[in-house]
Amino acid sequence: MKVPLIMTPGPTYISERVRRALSREITNPDLDAAFYEFYQETCNQFKKLLHTKNDVLILSGEGILGLEAACASLIEPGDKVLVIDNGIFGKGFGDFASMYGGEVQFFQSDYESAVEVDKLQKFLETNHDFKLATLVHCETPSGITNPIDIICPMLKKYGILTVVDAVSSIGGEVLNTDAWKIDIVLGGSQKVLSAPPGLTFLSISEEAWKTILNRKTPIIGYYCNLSIWKNWYEDQWFPYTQPISDIYALRAAVDILLEDKKALERHAKIAQALRRSLIEAGIQLYPKDGFSNTVTTFMVPEGVSFRRIYEDMMKEHGIMIAGAFDFLKDKVIRIGHMGENCYEEKIYSTLKALDQVLKSHGILLKGELHKLFVAYV
Numbered sequence: 001m002k003v004p005l006i007m008t009p010g011p012t013y014i015s016e017r018v019r020r021a022l023s024r025e026i027t028n029p030d031l032d033a034a035f036y037e038f039y040q041e042t043c044n045q046f047k048k049l050l051h052t053k054n055d056v057l058i059l060s061g062e063g064i065l066g067l068e069a070a071c072a073s074l075i076e077p078g079d080k081v082l083v084i085d086n087g088i089f090g091k092g093f094g095d096f097a098s099m100y101g102g103e104v105q106f107f108q109s110d111y112e113s114a115v116e117v118d119k120l121q122k123f124l125e126t127n128h129d130f131k132l133a134t135l136v137h138c139e140t141p142s143g144i145t146n147p148i149d150i151i152c153p154m155l156k157k158y159g160i161l162t163v164v165d166a167v168s169s170i171g172g173e174v175l176n177t178d179a180w181k182i183d184i185v186l187g188g189s190q191k192v193l194s195a196p197p198g199l200t201f202l203s204i205s206e207e208a209w210k211t212i213l214n215r216k217t218p219i220i221g222y223y224c225n226l227s228i229w230k231n232w233y234e235d236q237w238f239p240y241t242q243p244i245s246d247i248y249a250l251r252a253a254v255d256i257l258l259e260d261k262k263a264l265e266r267h268a269k270i271a272q273a274l275r276r277s278l279i280e281a282g283i284q285l286y287p288k289d290g291f292s293n294t295v296t297t298f299m300v301p302e303g304v305s306f307r308r309i310y311e312d313m314m315k316e317h318g319i320m321i322a323g324a325f326d327f328l329k330d331k332v333i334r335i336g337h338m339g340e341n342c343y344e345e346k347i348y349s350t351l352k353a354l355d356q357v358l359k360s361h362g363i364l365l366k367g368e369l370h371k372l373f374v375a376y377v
Contacts, residue, residue: 007350008322009295009336011190011197021252029242042251052177054203060243063167063188066200070163070184072224073212077101082130086115087139088326114290115146132161138169141324143297144290149180156181171257172267172294172338183208194339195253267293277372281365294338304361306330317353
């Protein structure tokens with residue numbers, strides 16, 4: 001079976017260096033002291049990526065695990081939780097907060113734009129009695145990046161703990177965890193890191209640790225209980241056997257990203273050129289503003305279905321693009337330009353194929369997508 005060029009917003013293409021790391025000979029991670037050092041060194045590499053002095057953990061589970069673990073560990077029954085909602089994932093945080101007994105209040109912002117900071121500021125002036133707030137940095141389905149650099153410090157002025165889903169932004173967008181006063185920020189291995197799916201990494205501030213360790217009620221469950229990790233290094237004990245091969249691959253991936261001093265610049269440059277080429281050709285973007293540097297979301301042109309476009313891209317060109325789900329199902333197309341996907345030649349190939357597919361279905365474009373991209377990049 002021929003493997004397609006994966007141009008989705010995660011999972012992404014995996015480099016040969018990361019694949020080689022997966023094939024390393026394993027040891028017993030519970031008993032080998034050298035692996036404890038390797039795990040800690042890998043966490044320290046993530047501190048550099050996240051710009052934090054806070055503790056970092058790597059958990060065995062996709063990014064949703066980090067999201068749920070943050071809610072499970074911080075929230076006690078009756079705690080007031082502010083869910084900042086301008087998209088599918090932002091709203092979804094409310095389900096986890098409610099699951100663990102939180103009294104959820106939503107602050108809903110325009111789903112086609114970044115969170116409205118002025119509106120949130122006015123809301124907080126009279127509504128700030130919250131233990132914690134949840135928000136999303138990059139709303140992957142809609143391709144919107146939210147201004148967490150403004151929002152998180154705003155929340156902290158009221159003593160509100162901040163939990164940020166940065167799964168689709170870490171490594172492709174500017175992120176300064178400590179300077180922006182983020183208590184828990186979480187990411188996933190399969191996005192900009194371009195490692196195999198299956199791992200969460202997150203940073204935990206001292207204030208978050210204090211809240212987790214001084215609860216009045218016990219944390220429900222075990223796998224989502226962050227408190228069991230507090231002294232893992234001092235005790236040389238992992239709460240469960242670590243997926244050692246995946247962590248080897250993740251370490252290679254974070255090293256690659258840290259070595260690439262132009263990664264953020266490249267993500268911004270390619271994202272802007274891609275958006276300009278779509279607009280110039282007459283294709284409508286989904287967001288009005290707050291455009292992401294890691295994923296671009298645009299409307300399915302009238303006269304053709306997403307399913308036909310997806311199937312033709314796969315069968316005729318061997319390229320996989322994404323749609324969306326929930327209220328965006330069958331309405332939008334998404335191209336991921338994150339991590340190993342974020343190179344000019346891959347975007348060029350994707351746009352050249354998309355140009356041909358759209359025109360084969362009678363969609364009139366005002367230019368050739370791939371050639372417009374070259375002009376703008």
